[in-house]
């Protein structure tokens with residue numbers, strides 16, 4: 001499939017914001033300008049996500065406080081889901097709550113069993129303002145919930161409790177990137 005334009009191939013790779021960066025805990029703003037700058041942002045987000053070998057990326061992870069995320073993520077049946085959403089809203093999160101391995105480009109190298117609903121529906125619009133509805137199950141439902149959390153200023157470690165939370169935060173505090181990011185040593 002070489003003839004197809006690869007999403008993000010014209011984008012610029014940005015440095016990722018890491019745990020401890022205030023950009024990750026501030027809720028993002030609704031997008032109101034559907035212009036070339038928004039298209040470039042989405043291209044840059046794809047380029048950054050692919051460079052980091054991620055399956056999803058929210059705009060505040062590159063320091064842009066807007067409600068936008070991109071994804072290229074398999075579900076549990078190995079179906080590929082590729083796209084972006086502007087002004088997304090998690091309208092359904094239901095089905096069984098499953099604890100599965102989850103990581104984040106803002107906490108590189110760390111993974112923790114995180115509870116998520118098995119089914120999610122997110123509505124929003126495209127870069128050109130066309131309405132979109134994205135439905136996910138399994139690992140892709142997890143991804144959709146994870147990215148929506150980012151835009152509300154949340155991280156998956158906020159969903160952890162007890163020993164799992166302490167273990168993940170301790171690993172983050174000891175990670176090679178922690179000093180640069182100013183991660184709290186909780």
Ligand code: ZN
Nearest residue numbers: 103104105106
């Ligand atoms: Zn993340």
